[in-house]
Amino acid sequence: MFNGNYPKLQLLNEIFIEKYPFMGSTINNGFTAFGKTWAVEVEELLAAMFATNQQLTKAVDGYVRFAMDVTRRQSRFDDACEYPQKSFNQVADEVYLNDEYMERYYLPGLLLSHMLWPHHYRQSRFFTATFLRDMEVMGAKEFVDAGVGTGFLSRLTLAACPDITGVGFDVSPASKKFAELQVANYKLLDRYQCKLLNLCTQPTKVETDWLISAEVLEHLEDPLSFLQRLRVILRPGGKGFITAALNAAEIDHIYLYRNPIEVQDQLIEAGFTIEQYQSIPAYKPRKINIPTPEVVAFIVT
Amino acid sequence: MSNMEKLVAIYREVLKKPDLELKPELTARDVDNWDSLAHVQIIVEVEKKFGVEFDLDDFLAIRNVGDFFKLLQRYGVEL
Ligand SMILES: C[S@@+](CC[C@H](N)C(=O)[O-])C[C@H]1O[C@@H](n2cnc3c(N)ncnc32)[C@H](O)[C@@H]1O
Numbered sequence: 615m616f617n618g619n620y621p622k623l624q625l626l627n628e629i630f631i632e633k634y635p636f637m638g639s640t641i642n643n644g645f646t647a648f649g650k651t652w653a654v655e656v657e658e659l660l661a662a663m664f665a666t667n668q669q670l671t672k673a674v675d676g677y678v679r680f681a682m683d684v685t686r687r688q689s690r691f692d693d694a695c696e697y698p699q700k701s702f703n704q705v706a707d708e709v710y711l712n713d714e715y716m717e718r719y720y721l722p723g724l725l726l727s728h729m730l731w732p733h734h735y736r737q738s739r740f741f742t743a744t745f746l747r748d749m750e751v752m753g754a755k756e757f758v759d760a761g762v763g764t765g766f767l768s769r770l771t772l773a774a775c776p777d778i779t780g781v782g783f784d785v786s787p788a789s790k791k792f793a794e795l796q797v798a799n800y801k802l803l804d805r806y807q808c809k810l811l812n813l814c815t816q817p818t819k820v821e822t823d824w825l826i827s828a829e830v831l832e833h834l835e836d837p838l839s840f841l842q843r844l845r846v847i848l849r850p851g852g853k854g855f856i857t858a859a860l861n862a863a864e865i866d867h868i869y870l871y872r873n874p875i876e877v878q879d880q881l882i883e884a885g886f887t888i889e890q891y892q893s894i895p896a897y898k899p900r901k902i903n904i905p906t907p908e909v910v911a912f913i914v915t
Numbered sequence: 916m917s918n919m920e921k922l923v924a925i926y927r928e929v930l931k932k933p934d935l936e937l938k939p940e941l942t943a944r945d946v947d948n949w950d951s952l953a954h955v956q957i958i959v960e961v962e963k964k965f966g967v968e969f970d971l972d973d974f975l976a977i978r979n980v981g982d983f984f985k986l987l988q989r990y991g992v993e994l
Contacts, residue, residue, distance in 0.1 A: 635943035635978075636954035679971055685955040686971075897952075 615645055620653050622660035625667060629674045637678060640730055647732055656729045662799040663725065673722040677730070680723025684864050691863035692904045697870050702814075702835050706785065709866045716788030725764040725796075733894040737857065737909050740892045741767060741828075745855040745913055746774050749824055754778055758822040758847060760813055761830030765793025767855075771826070772802040781820060782808040814840050823852035829909070831858040831877065832867045841884035853889075854914045856881065862896070862907035874910040886914035918965070919994050922987075925960045926980075929953050939981025965992045 616624045627641040644652055664670040691697070709715060728734050749757070754775055759768045762782035772780055784790050790808045797806045811818060814834060825848045831837040841856075848854050860871040871877055874893045881888060893910040900906070916924075923937045930946055930953055943949040958974050961967070967990040977983050984994055 631944070634951075634975075636949055637951050638944060639950065675975075679975055681951060682955060682975060683971055685952060686959060689955055689959040 620657045623653055623657050634678050676719045676722035677726040680719045687863040697863055697867055700868055705866045710786035713788045721764055721792045728766050733896045733909050736894050737911055740911055749775055754824050757824035758820055760827040762793040763789055765796040767826050767828055769796050769800055772805055779805045783811045783813055785812045821849050823849050825854040828857045829859055832869050834869055837869050838880045841880055845885045857911040860908040861905035877910055889913045921964055929956045937980055941980040
């Protein structure tokens with residue numbers, strides 16, 4: 615599988631097998647499903663973000679804890695079919711403003727999930743094949759990423775479009791720092807800035823022709839008003855890539871979307887027109903009466 | 916049913932191995948469908964059956980079934 619070509623990926627595989635045998639097939643599954651392109655992307659990401667063995671081991675520990683937490687919450691959701699009641703401020707204190715939690719678990723976990731969770735990886739391929747390709751073809755000059763998280767999509771965008779500049783927003787100081795680090799490690803920081811802002815409550819005058827907002831809606835108490843604000847940020851004639859997680863019980867998910875139609879209806883109510891969408895389940899449905907977590911991505915104008 | 920019998924039943928049910936022997940040295944490497952989902956399902960089932968709630972860090976430290984026995988005892992479950 616490795617042939618000496620992917621030393622970081624090989625180490626990642628060894629850590630899983632040795633330390634977390636119940637995740638021992640993760641890398642093999644990725645290779646089988648997505649092949650060499652995937653392996654090259656993971657290798658690059660690991661080399662850029664976790665250069666030393668110690669950093670990689672720590673990131674894997676964070677990822678495993680993050681993934682186990684998600685799986686345990688999902689298992690409880692299977693019975694309740696509701697997210698536990700939480701306010702945005704509660705989540706912000708517990709997660710976004712909790713640097714230790716963000717740096718140890720959430721951000722490394724989320725970043726690795728972009729490569730290691732098949733539905734997350736498929737969604738980033740959808741982003742690359744559609745939205746990012748349009749940006750390249752149309753010679754996009756600037757973009758806004760609303761809710762940068764790890765900065766994964768900002769970084770992909772900056773890397774694909776050599777003349778573009780970008781602005782990211784996030785309410786979490788740890789996300790801002792991590793996104794900037796990722797962009798800097800790929801030597802792209804001269805074209806990017808990340809700003810601390812609560813996009814639901816604090817005003818911004820920013821406008822763009824290219825808007826990204828991935829996996830933020832389900833983190834909010836009132837995603838419709840957030841979408842109405844995004845509609846103002848996106849200039850008429852501009853294009854947006856907006857995604858949401860459905861039936862996915864995570865520590866910071868507040869608003870439960872049960873199907874893609876609920877997201878679609880809010881997008882339309884906020885004034886967007888839908889060009890295309892893709893919905894991807896996290897795994898094969900296990901039982902007909904248990905909702906399967908999904909990610910859904912919309913390209914809107 | 917003793918606690919040990921209940922535990923064996925959970926492992927067999929989740930891993931879909933009706934004849935599984937629960938030896939302390941058994942790990943996920945030894946059972947083909949013991950993936951992360953099954954791992955968490957075992958833990959969640961045990962939490963429900965025995966009325967305990969594990970700290971995430973505790974259950975990440977479990978390397979084999981023997982570690983899980985010790986953890987359960989630490990949470991007051993007699994085996
Ligand atoms: C799941 S992450 C986003 C994932 C990210 N787009 C990526 O692709 O890695 C959610 C992010 O939204 C941010 N967020 C949540 N509510 C927000 C708000 N009201 N304003 C700004 N950022 C917010 C959180 O701090 C977190 O970093």
